[in-house]
Amino acid sequence: MAERMTSRERLLCAIDRQEVDHVPCCFMSFTAMRGRVQDPYELVMRELEMGLDSYLFMPSGWRNLRPNNPDLRGLPVRLAEDVRTELWVERLPGEEFAVLHKEYHSPAGTLTTLVRKTDDWPHGNAVPFIDDYQIPRAIKPLITKRSDLEILRSLVAPPTARDISAFHVEVERARYFRDRHGVLLAGGWGVLADMAAWLCGLENVMLMALDDPELLDELLTFISEWNTQRMKVVLEAGVDLYIRRGWYESSDFWSPNLYRRFILPRLQKDGALIHSYGARFGYNMTTGLMPMMDSIVASGVDVNLGVDPLQNAEKPLEQARDRMGGKVCLWGGVNGAITVEEGSEEDVRRAVAYALELMRGVNGFVLSPVDNITEITPNAWKNVDVFIDAWQELR
Numbered sequence: 001m002a003e004r005m006t007s008r009e010r011l012l013c014a015i016d017r018q019e020v021d022h023v024p025c026c027f028m029s030f031t032a033m034r035g036r037v038q039d040p041y042e043l044v045m046r047e048l049e050m051g052l053d054s055y056l057f058m059p060s061g062w063r064n065l066r067p068n069n070p071d072l073r074g075l076p077v078r079l080a081e082d083v084r085t086e087l088w089v090e091r092l093p094g095e096e097f098a099v100l101h102k103e104y105h106s107p108a109g110t111l112t113t114l115v116r117k118t119d120d121w122p123h124g125n126a127v128p129f130i131d132d133y134q135i136p137r138a139i140k141p142l143i144t145k146r147s148d149l150e151i152l153r154s155l156v157a158p159p160t161a162r163d164i165s166a167f168h169v170e171v172e173r174a175r176y177f178r179d180r181h182g183v184l185l186a187g188g189w190g191v192l193a194d195m196a197a198w199l200c201g202l203e204n205v206m207l208m209a210l211d212d213p214e215l216l217d218e219l220l221t222f223i224s225e226w227n228t229q230r231m232k233v234v235l236e237a238g239v240d241l242y243i244r245r246g247w248y249e250s251s252d253f254w255s256p257n258l259y260r261r262f263i264l265p266r267l268q269k270d271g272a273l274i275h276s277y278g279a280r281f282g283y284n285m286t287t288g289l290m291p292m293m294d295s296i297v298a299s300g301v302d303v304n305l306g307v308d309p310l311q312n313a314e315k316p317l318e319q320a321r322d323r324m325g326g327k328v329c330l331w332g333g334v335n336g337a338i339t340v341e342e343g344s345e346e347d348v349r350r351a352v353a354y355a356l357e358l359m360r361g362v363n364g365f366v367l368s369p370v371d372n373i374t375e376i377t378p379n380a381w382k383n384v385d386v387f388i389d390a391w392q393e394l395r
Contacts, residue, residue, distance in 0.1 A: 003021065004021055005020065005021045006182030006183075007024070007026075007048065007053040007054055007055075007181075007182055007183050007184065008178065008182050008183050008184045008185075008240065009182070010022075010024045010053055011024050011026060011053055011055065011184045011240075011241075011366065012184065012240060012280070014303075014329055014363075014364055014365065014366050015241065015280045015282075015302050015303045015329045015364070015366075016280070016302070016329075016364075017326055017327075017329060017363040017364035018363060019363065022395040023356060023359070023365060023366075023367055023391070023395045024053040024366050024367065025051075025052055025053055025366070025367040025368065025388070025391045025395070026047075026052060026053040026054060026055060026184075026331075026366055026367075026368055027047065027052065027054075027368050027369060027372075027373065028305050028306065028331060028332070028368045028369070028370065028371050028372065029371060029372040029373075030043065030047065030372070030373050031372055031373065031374040032373045032374055032375060032376050032380065032381075032384075033046060033047070033373075034062065035376060039060070039062075040056060040057065040060040040062075041056070041060070041177060044056050044177075044181070044183055045181070048181065048183070050388060051388055051392060052388065053183075053184075053366075054183050054184075055183055055184035055185070055186045055240075055241070056174055056177060056178060056183055056184070056185055056186065057073065057186045057187065057188070057243075058167070058170060058171065058174050058185065058186070058187045058234065058237065058239065059073075059074055059075055059167055059170060059187075059234075060170065060174070067126065067128060068128055068129045068130070069128060069129060069130050069131070070123075070128055070131055071130070071131055071132045071198075072130060072189060072191055072194075072195075072245070073188060073189045074187070074188055074189050074230065074234065075159050075163055075167065075230050075233060075234070076159075076163055077129055077130065077156070078156075078157040078158075078159070078160055078163065079104070079129070079155055079156065079157060080106060080154060080155060080156070080157045081157075082106060082107060083104055083105065083106045083154075083155055084104075084105045084106075085102060085103065085104055085105070086102070086103045086105070087100065087101070087102045087103075087125070087126075087127060088100075088101050089101070089117065089125060092114075092139075095116065095139075096116075097116045097117050097118050097119075098116075098117045099114050099115065099116060099117065099139065100114070100115045100116075100117050100125065100127050101113075101114050102114075102115075102127040104142075104151075104155055106151060106154045106155050107154060108150060108151045108153070108154035108155075109147070109150070109151040109154075110151070111142045111143070111148055111151050111152065111155065112140060112142070113127065113134070113138060113140055113141055113142045114138065114139040114140045115127055115134050115137050115138050115139065116137040116138075116139060118137055121133065121137065130195065130198035130199065131198060132198070134198065135197060135198065135201055135202055138201055141199060141200050141201040141204065142199050142200070143199045143200045143219070144200070144204065146212075146215055146218075149215065149218060149219055149222065152199070152222065153222060156226055158226065158229040158230070159229060159230055159233050164233055167233060167234075167237070168237075171237040171238075174237075175238070184240050184241060185238075185239050185240045185241075186239055186240065186241040186242070186243055186282070187234035187235070187237065187239035187241070187242050187243070187279075188234065188242050188243035188244060188245075188282070189243055189244060189245045189284075190227050190230070190231055190242065190243070190244030190245065190270055191223070191227055191244065191245050192220060192223055192224060192227065192244070192245075192249070192263060192266055192267070192270075193205070193220070193246075193248050193249045193253075193254070193262070193263055194245045194246070194247060194248040194249065195223045195227070196216070196219055196220060196223060197248045197253075199219075200219075202248065202253055205253075206253060206254075209254075209258050209262065213261075213262075216262060217262070220262055220263075220266065224266045224269070224270075227270075228270075228273065231270070231273060231274070232273075235273070235274065235277040235279055236277070238277075238278075238279075239279055240279060240280060241279060241280045241281075241282050241302075241303070242274045242277075242279045242280070242281060242282065243282035243283070243284065243305065244267075244270060244281070244282070244283055244284070245284050246283050246284050246285040247284055247285065247286065249263050249285065249292075250285050250286070250287060250288025250289060250292060251288035251289075251290070251291040251292055252287055252288035253288070254292075256291050256292065256295065259292055259295055260295055263295075264295050264298065264299060267283075267295075267299040267300075267301070268298075268299050268300055271299055271300030271301060272300065275300065280302040280303065281300060281301050281302045281303070282301070282302065282303045282304075282305055282331075283296065283299075283301040283303070283304050283305065284304075284305050284306055284371075285304060285305075285306055286306035286307075286308050286311065286332075286370055286371055287308065287311045287312065288311070289304070289306070289307070289308075289311065289313075289316070289320070290311070290313045290316060290319055290320075293319070293320065293323045293324050294323070296324065296328060297323070297324055297327045297328055301328055302328065302329060303328065303329035303330075303331055303364075303366070304320075304324065304328055304329070304330060304331065305331040305332070305368075305371075306331065306332050306370050306371055307320045307330045307331065307332035307333060307370065308332055308335055308370040308371075309332075309333065309334065309335060309351070309354070309355065310335040310338055310339070317333065317354075317355065317358055318358060321358060321359060321362055325359070325362040325364065325365075326362060326363055326364060328364070329364035329365065329366065330359070330362075330364060330365050330366070331365075331366040331368055332366075332367075332368050332369075332370040333351075333352075333355030333356075333358075333359065333365070333367050333368065333370070334348075334351045334352060334355055334367070334368070334369050334370065334387070335351070335369070335370055336369030336370055336371060336372055336373050336374075337372075337374075337375075339351045339369075339383075340369045340373060340380065340383045340384065340387055341373065341374070341375040341377070341379070341380045341383070342379070343383065345382070345383065345386045348383045348386045348387050348390065349386060349390045352367070352387060352390035352391055352394065353390065353394055355367060356391070356394045356395065357394075367391055367395075369387065
């Protein structure tokens with residue numbers, strides 16, 4: 001294909017498993033670069049200047065602008081207007097660290113969580129409503145029994161008119177930016193089991209699946225319905241790609257049978273909704289991907305973000321190519337934390353060459369470090385340049 005594509009055209013063709021002018025290289029996430037720019041729009045411009053493909057994500061606010069939901073990108077997570085919260089720090093017998101105690105009071109009742117304020121707790125004296133850091137530090141998660149679910153229903157609100165209005169203002173800027181610079185417009189994040197893990201704790205979700213599957217079904221149905229309300233707001237903006245979190249939906253936590261029972265039907269439902277708006281369906285799953293690949297192919301997902309060659313499996317990149325290639329676009333190919341951030345220049349060049357050679361002839365591959373580049377060390381920055389040079393030479 002001689003004609004040069006825009007970054008948006010190239011990524012869309014890759015996601016659709018069609019021919020491209022060359023293999024796109026688009027970083028799934030580039031936290032290190034965020035520290036060098038003022039906003040997500042400048043981040044995209046810097047990536048384009050580096051020769052990378054890029055995408056603009058909406059809503060585009062940084063993590064620190066999501067106090068209730070730092071690990072769930074997208075629209076703000078709102079509590080109902082009649083919810084009142086209380087928060088205090090206390091010392092409990094036998095606990096090494098101070099404990100943050102937070103209560104959510106609604107007309108339907110009270111939900112309580114207790115979280116250890118460890119030395120690496122990133123939120124000061126605050127406790128977000130949902131957050132990755134709470135899962136291993138929670139002495140008591142918010143949801144532990146059926147009556148808690150009834151209170152949760154009265155606690156969590158759909159997107160507010162104010163949030164939707166603010167989002168529509170951003171949409172206008174984002175569309176202009178997309179058309180002017182030829183970049184992909186993405187939105188999200190959708191969520192299901194990751195939300196259950198934040199609310200209940202990962203171990204408790206797994207036990208619930210075995211001991212009280214009806215309760216887990218009810219919880220996931222509630223999350224799915226709430227998530228659909230958020231999805232529609234973003235999809236109505238006309239995004240090219242809608243992304244859903246699936247990091248806590250992998251075989252690291254779920255058996256394939258439990259995945260097919262609790263997650264796959266809801267994933268298919270999300271996919272049908274996304275496709276009805278003419279958008280592509282992106283799904284985040286990295287480690288624990290191998291046992292779930294057949295289900296992901298069956299789900300209607302267009303692209304899996306996070307194909308990691310160093311996950312715990314026999315030749316994982318080759319397996320992904322053979323079982324998903326041509327059916328689902330594969331986004332990844334090189335480990336970010338170990339290879340790019342910590343490896344040598346030769347390690348990086350070898351990894352890029354291996355990924356490109358392995359995926360040669362496969363329609364539907366986007367090269368990226370998996371999942372992210374977060375370190376700002378000289379070695380990491382040098383290896384980012386090596387990564388791009390190797391891709392440009394071999395793509």
